[in-house]
Amino acid sequence: MRSVVRVKLLPTPEQASALEATLRACNRAATYAAKIAFKEKTYGRDALQKLVYGDVKAMFGLSAQPAVRAVKKAVDAYTTLRANLKAGNLGKVGSKRWRNATGGPVAFRPEAAQPFDDRCLSWQTDARTVSIWTVDGRMKNVRYTGHPDQLKTLVEYRRGESDLVQVEGKWYLLATCEVPDVAVREPVGCIGVDRGIVNLATTSDGTNHQGRRLTRYRRWHAKKRTELQVKGTRSSVRRLARRSGKETRHATHVNHKIAKEIVSVAQRTGRGIAVEKLGGIRDRVRLRRDQRDKISSWPFHQLGQHLQYKARRAGVPFLEVDPAYTSQRCPRCGNTERANRPTRDTFCCRRCGLAGPADHVAGVNVRTRARSAWAFVNMPVPTPST
Template sequence: MKLVVQVKLIPDAAQARALERTLHTVNEGANQVSAASFAVYGLKGSVRDLRSMAYGELKARGLGAQAAQHVIKRVVDAYSTLRANIRVGNLGGEGSRRRRKAESKPIVFRPDAAHTYDDRCLSWNHDARTVSIWTMDGRLKNVRFAGSAAALKQLTQYRKGESDLVRRDGKWFLVATCEVPEAPRYEPRDWLGVDRGITNLATTSDGHNHSGRRLDRYRRWQARKKSEIQAKKTRSAAQLLKKRARRESRHATHTNHTISKTVVAVAQRTERGIALELLQGIGGRVTVRRDQRARQSSWPFHQLGAFIAYKARRAGVPFIEVDPAYTSQRCPRCGHTERGNRPARDHFRCRRCGLAGPADVVAGVNVRDRARSAWVFVTMPPPVPT
């Protein structure tokens, strides 16, 4: 399975200037290629088309052969992503304002947008923790990098493929692709159902609850600070808002990593599989109170599920997603399903048999029960042809 590992570069002043000039130059070249491609091919230029059109000009700018190839490929990939978003309706229907805006002008790359390096342009010295990297000022050698012990171990053992040079908040990073082997998957003894929510971020069928109160307080504090900064209406205020938004996103990502790590560890220790609700399209299916709308739209439910899925695969823990319909309204003992079974957000009480308990735990139990049935069909051998 593919994972990415991020390490922090620690360049000196001269090396930082060379890296900055390199990013600005390659992104200026990408903008030039994008404009030329849009003028001739619209949104449909191919690598072959752009190579014959722009390779010589990029070389004339001083880019190396591999750097020019990567710039061309980045432009083609950006237009491919735009076409895919238009095709699936992410930019609205035909004639919508967002779609017209996207289709009417070429894609523009930021001056500090990430640039891709392969092993011809970037080499790693893991023992000395340095890299040798191509720049517009020549090859920079002995550029130091640092990272966590786990990240450096992954990088040393499993790095494979390309890496991206990233500048964020004045700091430099290399994001490397690693091909990490998956552990053999065992046959689960049972299942651990996980219900995801807004107030309680994750609740398991065992009754363990990962509350979102602390995170909610942090986000409310951030919202107050944002409103104070927005009132200033200055350019520096806008930059500070972006910085705070990235900080809040990193905080949410860290929380999701912590929850997913705990859930996978419990399942692995007890030799159970993990079952989640398939929450695709939750925004259109679920109606929440006014005071929870912002949290529902901004909380990364999908990210938490993705973290649990990849950590489970890496640990060899079976993973499955089940139908989420009525998991919070169905009684796991008698099967009776109705809205009245959940008189309040936090409480469940079956109107037929009287079973009562925390609503999120009941939902987790229903997810677990559905996983037991679904796993039989997932692992069923294919029919023998007659």
């Protein structure tokens, strides 16, 4: 399983200056290569490299391997663009968003991440330093630090490229690690997880992870952003820049905590984890104008991703099941109708009278469907009789 380990660099002021100059030079070179590719309609790596390799080295002060990486970065950007166009992620053909994406060459931000392979970057894990190529020459003994667990993973499983990133004046390296898969065991049952907005996650065991605090936190950030945008001074712009990404990082942290707790319970009790398959929900559901912002910022997909990869690392089975009518179906008698859910928070079966929290009932239905799905997928194939 591929995993990414992030370590924080601790460069001196001189080293930080060289890293910044390198990052900007590499992104200027990649932007230049992307312009030539767009002009000449040449998007293959070998063909584009023949066109721009010499210019990239001479114009931007790159040595051989960083010049190759800059060309590869431009080629990969166009490959990603074509994949997004094919998948319809950039709107219909001819739409404004589609025209903006295809009307000009790809451009890279001056501080965009830059990949380095083992020819340009070497790790000294015992000393916790790296040696990295810069426009000022090879820079050695750049110290780094990180979480002990991640540093251990870095030592044992690092493979391939590492990306140099600058975030709010701080420097990081994102290292790709190939962690061996853990054998998935046979579960004795499943934990059904119902995801939502008011309650971020409710399990079939009755554990409820409420989203009230996260909603208040987001509302407070939205209010502060509005106040600073209305003010419009240079000081308010600087404060907006400092606050950028803070809300997203907090939501990610909350999702990590929820996923870690659910996976640990499943691992301890020998069960699997099941969630509703909610892909494309924004395209299927029609929303009022006042609901769109809340739904668009709802981190249900990220929570599902965290559950999936944490379960995989722990050897816990993970399933996605059909979400249809999970909050309207009675888990005892099977009666399914909209009237079974008189309010958002409550469930009451019109046939047998079973009542309880609606999200808990949905979690139980997800668990039931997961049992059937697991039994079907793992059904032994009958051998033909001789």
